[in-house]
Amino acid sequence: MDQLMMAGGTIVVGVFGCVAYFFAANLILDAVYPAKGPRAGANISRASAIRPWLFLLPAILLLGIYLVYPVFVSIWLSLRDASGEEFVGLANYEWLVNDSKFRESIRNNFLWLLVVPAASTFFGLVAAALTDRIRWGNLAKALIFMPMAISFVGASVIWKFIYDYRGEGREEIGLLNAVIEALGGTEQTWLAIPFWNNFFLMAVLIWIQTGFAMVILSAALRGIPEETVEAAVLDGASPLQIFLRIKVPQIWGTIAVVWTTITILVLKVFDIVLAMTNGQWGTQVLANLMFDWMFRGNDAGRASAVALVIMVLVTPIMIWNIANARKETR
Amino acid sequence: MDNIAGTRSSLVWAVHLAVLALVLLWTLPTVGLLVSSFRDRDQIAATGWWAALFPAEERMVVRLAGAGEQRQEGDLWVVEGDLIEEGTLNRFGTSARAPFAHAAGETGELANGGRVKVEADGSYRAEAAQPFGERGPRLFVAVDTAPRFTTANYERVLFAEGIGRAFLNTMTVTIPATIIPILVAAFAAYALAWMEFPGRALLIAAVVGLLVVPLQLALIPLLQLHNAVGIGKDYLGIWLAHSAFGLPLAIYLLRNYMVGLPREIIESARVDGATDFQIFVKIILPLSFPALASFAIFQFLWTWNDLLVATVFLSNTPEQLVMTGVLRELLGSRGGDWEILAASAFVSIAVPIVVFFAMQRYLVRGLLAGSVK
Amino acid sequence: MADLKLTGVEKAYGEVRVLRDIDLTIEKGELIVFVGPSGCGKSTLLRMIAGLERITGGTLEIDGQVVNDVPPAQRGIAMVFQSYALYPHMTVRQNMEFALNIAGKSKAEIARAVENAARILQLTPYLDRLPRALSGGQRQRVAIGRAIVRDPKVYLFDEPLSNLDAALRVATRIEIAQLKEKMPDRTMIYVTHDQVEAMTLASRIVVLEGGGISQVGTPLELYTRPQNAFVARFIGSPAMNLLPGEIVETGPETVVRLDSGGVARTAIPTGPEDLGLLVDLGVRPEDLVETDGPALYEGEVEITEALGEVTLLYFVPRDEEGQVVAKLPGIQADLRHRTVRLGADPARLHLFHEGQSLLYRDRTELARA
Structure with a gap:
């Protein structure tokens, strides 16, 4: 109860604080530079030069402290020892290059980068194309989209149940092993099979992200001018040809956006690995490695170095996004 | 395409089947866990969830009654009784080497040389030349029990396993962390969309860039910062962190939406004498409701489902542990107790799922605003 | 005394001058129409009079007061936009009340002004509807009503009929002419690219070309005595x-x-x-x-x-x-x-x-x- 009161109180204080700030700041600005009197013109232009910054100030402060400042501190920390007390030069990066877990993480991250965006986009495209053609398509879409709302940890529980292994001679309650058994195969401890277990982890993220890809690609497909499709029908193209040669080329831009969005997510993926294998059996990834060194290793230097590697990997996408955004604003 | 002449119906069927397969593939995992969360602990371990509607064969070890209940019939010592409370007994056995050697109604040999006859309803009669020991002999039985559904798992996780408390903690994190960034972002987005000032293009580019900065980078410096200024690991810290991490997307979405509002409406308000603040509050905010709603859903889902930020910025005490954190601990400590895991997972999933289905329209609109150019 | 006087007005975006040397005197009660091909600067000129665009050179006087730096709401003008610019989340009544509310007028005063405007424009039955529940012509009238309630000295119309179909355009044109007759002491400035609108409505027409004034005169003056070949070819079809x-x-x-x-x-x-x-x-x-x-x-x-x-x-x-x-x-x-x-x-x-x-x-x- 106490906690609810406190939470409620903070909501009120926080929200009112925000509103009060904006309101008061505007009032003060209008009082200092009134839009009346002999110097109205000069006052108006001065006030309208200041006002945008009043509107932006809280956002700039939050972004600056919570997203920009850490980048520089991380660079600084990555050049220092575990407790951040002594300068060690590039020692942390040297250690990284030689660390087998780091290499494993890099390899796994590249696997994830190759497989997850491709598979999610592919399934999303297929789902979008198929559901747009049937009457209960919207229901189907909602169901495929639903995993989007499930947390990575929740999804991990769901899928761990699917991969569950009981051991020979006992009734299998994991769906995958039960199916394998029914088909006459032998049960496996799926999450402990080296290399391939990575793909079983990826399945979770693909399962979550396909809905996202489907929703966006479906909108893009519907945005294609109907006339181009009708022209292709008159030209004698089959439905598959229409899809591959008329529709898909027209939505390349959207496919690229979906792909990059999922790519960024993949680089940050952490919860799934932590919850399902905690990086054992050769499934470590960068984000979880960083978490390991931060909490279990208590080594701010090495953890920051790993984090910076992730940052470097997303940088090309960041630059591409900014370039695109600038093209649009112009 | 439906209207075009000569469309083949076999193709239509193929499409229906393909979609059905996709939908099953995407829903079965969740359904499996949902069904399991309502099943009895023993039944979960006995059969797969897909068999939940059929009787499950449970295998257990029971003991016959001991010396206390025996009586003498002629030169034989006899015990009688009932082995099971419900269900149908299929098979039984007397030794671990062949635990289910006998069908119900047959007679098996006991280790002490006696014999036992067990009926399908669980009643038995055991006879031996010598008296029974203090504890009766062991018996292996396989029992078909009727499907049992229960809410006991939910009662247990909510009140005994700390999920109830974690639910409140998650709420405490989520609600302020959803509302604060909306307010801050809405003002910033208006300035970036409709006010003229030097450096605007640069700021917009910066927001787009910050969209992809990995959180991992921010964790250590911010934790140190929080400790240095005395916030430590507490709710205030995580509210600020979540608000800041959500801001780039919020500003980006809202600005894109606000730029699309008709310029003439804003000019008309200006001619009507409204100040920038009045235009924002009376015109822009009401008109931006769809964008505000879609960001609110995003931020809500993201903060509710987050594990990383909560693990870093909150402590591991029951007062601050959120649901994803509890779930992760349960996965580690009670990995095989599926009834606990399933029920816990569903308590944590329920709210986002409800929000998802109720507000799907806004969610989709927000996704499109953020991605489709 | 001139109601509105532009002296050497110019508009430049950086190096590009889109309007230059605009000298124009508009008498109280006139209905002035700005015409010209697209890109001639007629809308920009109107928006400068409204105060939506900064004047980069010259002076604009309203009632003898230089208003270059006066914000739009204090210039005593009202504007009807091409897209009507109705606030979509407010009812017709709220749309019309908005400016008066901001000006802090009393409730009774606001109600009277709105009722009056609604009666003139036959909008009374629609006062509690949202703009999206109105037809194009009704929306147009709400936009005009929003101007009327403020009782401005100068009405500005920015191509107000271009979103209507041909029949409605004629009807609304006549309504605007009748409205003007009811308010002989109010000045109206009207921008259009349609010369029929210009010829039928205007007391005087200002023909703009390439950022400057080509000729100012009554419709028939422009037709019978064009000052240059541009006006000669622009007027008449x-x-x-x-x-x-x-x-x-x-x-x-x-x-x-x-x-x-x-x-x-x-x-x-x-x-x-x-x-x-x-x-x-x-x-x-x-x-x-x-x-x-x-x-x-x-x-x-x-x-x-x-x-x-x-x-x-x-x-x-x-x-x-x-x-x-x-x-x-x-x-x-x-x-x-x-x-x-x-x-x-x-x-x-x-x-x-x-x-x-x-x-x-x-x-x-x-x-x-």
């Missing part, structure tokens, strides 16, 4: 024919020999120094008539367009200067590919030298002499 030629006889009447072979006698006076001047003879298609006498123009009809009330004849162009068009009354059967001789009343001809009308040049030079 089809546009005035311009035939190049040379002055061969001067005096109270001037004779021009045309490059196409014809000879034209005009009622425009010239002096002896004008002999041999290269000019363009302007003649409106509707002023050309079939003649047996001396022909101003003779040619083969390439295409005919029968509109019923009139027939348009298009002639084979003799040179790059373009087509000659004649508008003959009634249905002219089967003139296609026939050679037609055309003449015109000397009083209805125009002469332009380097784009400027000789009529106006003479007037200024005579005044100087």
